[in-house]
Amino acid sequence: MYTFSKDDLEIRKQRKSRLSGNNPLAKKKIMFAAGFLTLVLLAGIWIHIVNSIAYAVTVNGKQVLICDNKEQAEQAVSKFLETKSEELGMAVTTEDRIEIKEIKVNKKDRILTEDIGQLLEQELNILVPGAAFIVNGEEKAVLADKKTAENLLERIKSHYTPVGKGITVVKVQLKENVEIAEKNVPVHKILDEEQAFQLLTVGAEKIVTHTVEKGESFWSIAKANNMSVKDLEEANPEYNPDKLQIGDEIKLVKMDPAIHVTTVAELTEVKKIPYGVTVENDSNMLRGKEKVKQSGKDGSKEFKYLVVKENGKEVDKQFISGTVLSEPVNKVVVRGTKLELASRDDGGSGSLRWPIRGSITSRFGYRHREFHTGLDIDGSTGDPVRAAEAGTVTYAGRDGNYGKIIRINHGNGIQTWYAHLSSYNVSSGQKVERGEIIGRVGSTGRSTGSHLHFEVRINGNPVNPLKYLD
Template identity: 40%
Template sequence: MNLPDLKGLKGKRLTAAAGALATVVLIALFFALNGRVYAVSVEGRFIGNVKNKKVIEKARQRLVEKYTEKLGPEIRLAQEIKVSSGEPVRDGLLNEDELLRKLEESIAIEVKAVSVMINDKEVLAVKDKDTAESVLQAVKEHYINGAPGELVRVEVPDRIKLVEKYVNANEVLSKDEAKDLILKGTLEMKTHTVREGETLWDIAKKNNIPFTKLVEANSQLKSVDKLSPGDVIYLQEIKPLLNVTVVKRVTKQEAIPYETKIVKDNSLLEGKRIVKQEGKEGLKQVLAEVVYKNGLRMSEKTLEEKVTKEPVARIVAQGTKAVVTYRGSGRFYWPVSGRITSHFGNRGGEFHTGVDIANAVGTPVRAANSGVVTFAGRNGGYGRLVIISHGGGFETYYAHLNSINVSVGEQVSKGQVIGSVGTSGRTTGPHLHFEVRVNGTPKNPLLYLGN
């Protein structure tokens, strides 16, 4: 029986163990040389792992170069990039482009700029002092050019200070953006373009804005009652950040109103008027000093006036010739035919001041004689009433009318239709209540009516 070679077996086991150890050492060395990673963080927030520090440096350099080209050399990163030993992750490592993108999302870029302060309040920032001064000048010119006339002076009562400092790159405005912000108080002014048939009331209701607030926000409108398609309506009040007063000297033409002269004419019937001469407005040249604040006209002072065309007075002839009707025809014309249902005088405990002539609703009512209409409308128990003055103190009344065909001041002729029979006012049926008054006192109409 052969026994195993124990010495040889032991040696083989030692050799295998040594080989295994060598393999472990090689694997560890491989990871030590090739598996080490670097963790990148910004203000304690983990961004990702990278293969080596060169990736971090190149990404940082590219970030700086990108904003230097855009904003100039005086920029800085607002947050610090921190690097520490990292652990390999299943998701892999960030390459340079990926790291650059994540850094842009996480780091604010600050640039040396000029902050514009108005009344000790920081309102905006632009890239340099020249731009700031250019913006302020552009604001002044906006108001200067927006007002007519010769410039007298420009006044800016607010305190303005330019301060150089580092600000977030996203806060730096262009010249046009800065100008709009100062003029309107916001970069995002909401507007509405007027459509055909729209009114300011419609726009206020649609946008849930009080009407008075909408009017205040649109002082540029010539009339709030009449809009034209295409007009731009501001939906919020414009509050300029800088107050600018512009004083202009203007020369303008103004109309001189004409006066109306009344002349008496005894060839015309009393109460009648005719225009003898049409009036014409005159003209004058006015030199004035006008004050505008933030584009709005505030006051005007007249410096000099010169009449270039005298006005022409309007001359109206007023009749003074009295007409005594009973002398002309001897009688008044019956205003309507029909049966008299109520006479002049005492009636059931009251005094009836005229006569009631019954007829159907709508029957024409005619003027009893020529004259001037002094009343045409509703009058208590009379209902619809027409009063005609015939001169010489004579008046006739036509009451309870269904319709009225004349108006106050109208000259009517004898027999002219002035209305129709009705039941308006206090009445029990369709009829005409007719009165004759002399110097205000009711007289019996039958004494003046023809047969």
């Protein structure tokens, strides 16, 4: 160590004066020596003032600070590491190469010791015990400790693990080889769990979002942010690009996940098998009446699928099985078909409707020697004639004395006939409703004036219509 302080000089001077005795020759020599020495000393002092020996602390070869002496330099480094340890509450280390070198410096270049900490802080890569998250051999994130890293890995797995009714997870596996290594890590690189989660699952520590404004689309947002529409869609799977709403928060990030979680899950869905309706005809029940014999009940069928997802996105869905859990029970309705051609006292819905309203000009039965097979009702030519009951037109045409006639079959052997018509509104084979206009009153065939000849026939035999009209 080379130091040259004023104190040293004083000691040397004293030593010299003690040496100087009473010898004159010696005194002369001493005088000369003293003069020379003074010169040397002056030079030394000048050198000492302008240039001096000092110690430089270098970090990886780069000079960071200069100290007056070696101890000071060593202390500066160890003090810094010590302070740092206290500050962080853990042992800190560095893998940086720290060297203390002897150098000659100009005094005005000296660096104040107060700056030591700050200078070292800038230059030293401070390492603390932590954990590295290694994906396929590459360090992807640095965390405070192994437990935090393990928690993070579990969080990523569970983030992508499907949950819900009917879902049985079969397998959760990482596509990449992930290792968690305990090691000394750079303190400034340590991420908290949230940052690391975003970094590993999205590809960015912090996600910038954009709030959708009026008139914006994925296309315009992508363009404004130098992104592709595809990237935007991938980063925002929850949004339908065609149905953007004002206020939607769009993530402006290119998805680049470091980790891919593949999940295989069995999905069970139970679907309803709707019941059908069966109609049973009951000839003992009046037409128009209905009765539920048996209420319907939906059945159910269980479908099983194997669903493979990668980072939450479905990549495969296979049908496994479909099992009927319960068969549907059809609703059974009993529908009356009996056309109750009873007298009006019965009041049943099966009673026939009057085809026209008018006075009865000739009743059913014998007229002198002739048997009148129907009922004559007075009416004017062109008056509408309505079907007495729902049924199917079996004939609409001319028939001898009947003139223009319409015959309607109501089922169960019951027919109604409408004769002497002036025109038809229906044709053969046509279905008609009760009360529907089927033709017009006229006087065709053997008729003396406009009226409707109305017949009711059961199994071909004419019966008295008055018994059945309501």
